[in-house]
Amino acid sequence: DGGITQSPKYLFRKEGQNVTLSCEQNLNHDAMYWYRQDPGQGLRLIYYSQIVNDFQKGDIAEGYSVSREKKESFPLTVTSAQKNPTAFYLCASSVKSNQPQHFGDGTRLSIL
Amino acid sequence: QQQVKQSPQSLIVQKGGISIINCAYENTAFDYFPWYQQFPGKGPALLIAIRPDVSEKKEGRFTISFNKSAKQFSLHIMDSQPGDSATYFCAARRISGGYNKLIFGAGTRLAVHP
Numbered sequence: 001d002g003g004i005t006q007s008p009k010y011l012f013r014k015e016g017q018n019v020t021l022s023c024e025q026n027l028n029h030d031a032m033y034w035y036r037q038d039p040g041q042g043l044r045l046i047y048y049s050q051i052v053n054d055f056q057k058g059d060i061a062e063g064y065s066v067s068r069e070k071k072e073s074f075p076l077t078v079t080s081a082q083k084n085p086t087a088f089y090l091c092a093s094s095v096k097s098n099q100p101q102h103f104g105d106g107t108r109l110s111i112l
Numbered sequence: 113q114q115q116v117k118q119s120p121q122s123l124i125v126q127k128g129g130i131s132i133i134n135c136a137y138e139n140t141a142f143d144y145f146p147w148y149q150q151f152p153g154k155g156p157a158l159l160i161a162i163r164p165d166v167s168e169k170k171e172g173r174f175t176i177s178f179n180k181s182a183k184q185f186s187l188h189i190m191d192s193q194p195g196d197s198a199t200y201f202c203a204a205r206r207i208s209g210g211y212n213k214l215i216f217g218a219g220t221r222l223a224v225h226p
Contacts, residue, residue, distance in 0.1 A: 042216030
């Protein structure tokens with residue numbers, strides 16, 4: 001089945017630790033995105049990538065890093081510099097950046 | 113100018129009733145307005161979308177009404193069902209640095225009671 005797979009579904013981080021969230025898509029989409037969702041708030045854009053080996057900062061990129069070495073993969077690293085990492089993280093993709101975005105089922109990150 | 117304001121924050125509707133969710137925006141550069149539906153523990157799913165040159169779009173029980181002069185758009189869910197209970201997000205799209213950026217509203221939690 002075609003779709004966007006995020007793993008793990010739940011993730012726990014210790015203070016001072018970096019963690020990496022996985023996002024894989026088999027839709028052959030060029031563009032991929034990472035959003036953060038907090039209770040009572042809309043989705044906020046962390047990073048986006050329009051094509052392999054290229055990515056741009058979104059509105060809240062501080063404390064996060066990404067890579068786009070393969071078309072189907074766009075992992076997000078939450079670094080120790082992110083002071084409030086507890087949130088629901090959503091990955092999305094679209095055929096091109098001007099096409100509708102489709103979302104994965106998210107990873108919920110919590111701090112131990 | 114980048115904000116999209118969504119109301120109400122939560123909504124309770126009886127089965128068979130009409131659910132109405134409203135959004136307002138300021139930036140006239142927005143060119144596409146999608147609505148997403150999100151169930152608990154899942155990612156948002158695109159429900160219906162409209163462009164500003166159209167005043168209304170209907171897909172099944174879901175209708176978007178768009179008022180360009182007032183910079184407002186709304187989602188109407190006719191004959192609301194318990195299965196429609198979810199969080200709904202409006203969004204608006206604009207071009208920023210060659211990239212089409214989505215700005216999301218804060219969401220409306222809809223509960224449809226049997």
